[in-house]
Amino acid sequence: MHKPIIALDFSHLDEVRSFLKQFDEQLYVKVGMELYLLNGPRVIEEIRALGHDIFLDLKLYDIPNTVGKAMEGLGRLDVQMTNVHAQGGSAMMKRAVESFKDGNPDGRLIAVTQLTSMSEEMIELEQRSALSLNESVLHYAELAKKSGLDGIVSSPLESEMIHDALGKDFLTITPGIRLPEDSKDDQIRVVSPLDAYKMGTDYIVVGRSITQAENPAEKYKTVKALWEGKE
Numbered sequence: 002m003h004k005p006i007i008a009l010d011f012s013h014l015d016e017v018r019s020f021l022k023q024f025d026e027q028l029y030v031k032v033g034m035e036l037y038l039l040n041g042p043r044v045i046e047e048i049r050a051l052g053h054d055i056f057l058d059l060k061l062y063d064i065p066n067t068v069g070k071a072m073e074g075l076g077r078l079d080v081q082m083t084n085v086h087a088q089g090g091s092a093m094m095k096r097a098v099e100s101f102k103d104g105n106p107d108g109r110l111i112a113v114t115q116l117t118s119m120s121e122e123m124i125e126l127e128q129r130s131a132l133s134l135n136e137s138v139l140h141y142a143e144l145a146k147k148s149g150l151d152g153i154v155s156s157p158l159e160s161e162m163i164h165d166a167l168g169k170d171f172l173t174i175t176p177g178i179r180l181p182e183d184s185k186d187d188q189i190r191v192v193s194p195l196d197a198y199k200m201g202t203d204y205i206v207v208g209r210s211i212t213q214a215e216n217p218a219e220k221y222k223t224v225k226a227l228w229e230g231k232e
């Protein structure tokens with residue numbers, strides 16, 4: 002069972018330092034756009050020096066050459082996982098995987114299918130997609146797999162469908178995790194850690210439910226126990 006990935010959605014390194022000080026174990030954390038764009042690669046160096054694993058979430062989405070060149074740089078960072086948007090297409094994803102793994106052969110490259118802040122209605126009305134949400138997620142997951150990626154980002158609601166179609170080894174990394182008492186904030190396709198466990202997802206990504214909790218270390222323990230199927 003993989004550890005829950007904690008989304009470190011902070012602006013300043015000082016906030017990260019004081020947050021991480023509350024934990025006395027090795028964690029898997031996510032560094033997103035906010036933290037990375039404001040602080041740069043030193044964030045990665047500092048968190049790795051503390052012994053934590055990192056999912057660098059920059060969701061690259063551009064023409065193949067631009068993403069390929071950017072991924073060459075990310076491949077030189079000591080991170081365990083990073084991502085692109087599957088909507089950038091198969092040529093972009095192939096360039097991304099080639100460039101990233103050239104520098105980091107053991108790192109995982111995954112693709113966002115449909116953001117967990119998107120609803121069925123938004124996909125129909127705003128993307129003008131003829132596909133349902135599930136069909137669209139599966140379509141992008143298939144494209145990501147064909148392009149040589151290791152897995153996708155979706156809601157746990159879609160994990161079983163993806164594993165059934167693409168195999169258990171194709172990773173499902175799933176944010177939008179909330180306990181019943183948490184606020185949903187801007188998330189739409191929300192699932193509890195226990196339900197995510199039952200849905201067979203590979204990794205959960207948990208941000209505000211832990212980072213904004215009164216006692217983040219306690220909340221992490223609660224989330225982790227539920228995610229391990231302990232009711």
Ligand SMILES: O=C(O)c1cc(=O)[nH]c(=O)n1[C@@H]1O[C@H](COP(=O)(O)O)[C@@H](O)[C@H]1O
Nearest residue numbers: 008033058116117154176177206207208209
């Ligand atoms: O790629 C991601 O990590 C991601 C994809 C997605 O579809 N939805 C999503 O919420 N995320 C990220 O997962 C984290 C979820 O944070 P919370 O909503 O605070 O738990 C945020 O850092 C998002 O950027």
